Amino acid sequence: MKRVDYDICAAVVSDLSFDARVWKEVRSLTRAGYDVRLIGCGYELPRPQRSSVDGVDVLEISLGSRAGAVSVVRRARTLLRLWLEIVRTHARVYHAHNIHVGPAAWIASRVRGRALVYDAHELYGESSATGLLSRISAHVASMVERFMVRRSDFVITTNASRAKLLQQRHGRPSIVVLANVPERCDHVAPLDPGYPRDSPVILYQGGIYARTRAFRQTIAALAMLDDAELVILGFGRENDLALIRLWAAEEGVERRVHLLPPRPFDELVRTAAAATVGIVPILTLDSRTWTGDTNKLFEYLMAGLPVAASDIPEIRRVITVGDPPPGELFDATSPASIAEAVERILKNPQKYAERRKVARALALAEHNWDAQESRLLEVYSSLLDGSDHEPVDADCRNPSLAYDEDES
Incomplete structure (x- = not known):
């Protein structure tokens, strides 16, 4: 078989059907003229599946059945297959x-002798669990994170708070956001x-993780709201869904809590x-x-939807802007605080309509992929400068490339 060389090999251990961030990045790179291979995972696949999607060469490794828990052995086998495919792939840049x-x-x-990009969607090294296995797993994850942050040509993460923490933990001078x-x-x-x-x-739309999201508190808050329905739209394992149903029954709102299946990320x-x-x-x-x-x-925000959200720094920075602001903050440990935040949004119809306009305006002005795409393309231009690829509708407007702690 003739060897295929790619400009970029991107890889992730996640179900590609729902990983919007990965798809935005590889599509942006493909539109800019780069040859991209994406290696990831999918459920309900009888065997590894190869396809071409929007010009991206895609390889999916099976995660097994979506319905049941995935065994440790199955996870290890999937990870090993992913690793083998990554190592077999000839590329000029490897994007982890x-x-x-x-x-x-x-x-x-x-x-x-090629370049390496580490894309930190999450931070690792801490565990809220107290078991020995969880502590060992957190320690190993911390060591791998440190290794990747220190040895990659570029490190990318999702916001300035995470960039600053990665710098402090691992001594990396600058990180792309x-x-x-x-x-x-x-x-x-x-x-x-x-x-x-x-x-x-x-x-609520997204992954349904019953113990790491404030679903119990949100359901208790629903009981304090006379006229509202809670819709939870996304993928969750049966034990998480069972907890949602149990908590709804305990609060007497089981008829007002609705679990809907996940939708493709481009419909959200x-x-x-x-x-x-x-x-x-x-x-x-x-x-x-x-x-x-x-x-x-x-x-x-892009949908023009007012938001009630946990009071944490990166969320506070976004939804307290504007007059009126597009959202309200709450203490996620307090059902009363959640109910009050929702009530503040709903109680004034005129202000509610203004919030929708502010949310939409902020999304169109600031919180959309255009500027992020330009930043991503700058990273790859610096890594693959002088390549013979031809950009396709690439709009690189030279934004500030990296978060630098000295400038924060």
Whole structure:
């Protein structure tokens, strides 16, 4: 078989059907004329599946069945297959999304004398669990993160708070920030995936992790709101969904809590536009959650949806801007605080309409992929300068490339 050489090999251990950040990056790079291979995962695949999507050469490794828990052996086998595919791939740059594929990307880059990019969607090294296995896992993750941050040609993360923490932990002088924002949508047609009628819809969309999101507190808050429905739209394992149902029954609101299946990531702005309030209930368990923001926040804003969200720095920075601001903050440990934040958004129809306009205006002016794409292309221009690729509608406007602690 003839060897195929790529400009970029991007890899991630996640279900590619729902990883919007990875797809935005590889599509931007492909539009700029680079040959990109994306190696990731998918559920319900009988065997590795290769395809071409928007000019990206995609290879998906099976994660098994979505319905049940994935065994440690199955996870290890999937990770090994991913690593082997990364090492086999000839590329000029290896782009590792999170630590799981980092070691293989580093090996491939060093064997071939190529560049390495580490893209930190998350921070690692802390665990809210107290078990021995969890502590060991957190320690190993911390060591891999340190290794990748120190040995990559470029390090990327999602916001300035995480960039600063990575610098402090690992002594990296500068880190590129690519925000978790959606692609710009000049027109949003609301898409109703099955919302209840005739009542305000409080929408959560994203991964359903019952113990690391404030779902219990949000459901308790729902019981304090006379006329509202909670819609939880996304993927969750059966034990998480069972907890949601249990908590709803305990609060007597089981008829007002609705679990809907996940939608493709390119529909999420439209499903948000059909709701009444978007909710971001993050529990601050560690530095990873304290420095988070979540792409769902920015999807809500692009949809023109007012937001009730946890009071953490990166979220506060976004939703307290404007008059009126597009959202309200709450203490995620307090059901009363959550209920009060939602009530403040809903109680004044005129102010609510203004909030929707402010949310949309902020998304179009600041919180969209255009500026992030330019920053990403600057990274790759510096790595692959002099290549013979031909940009396709690439608009590189020379933004500030990296977060530098001395300038913060």
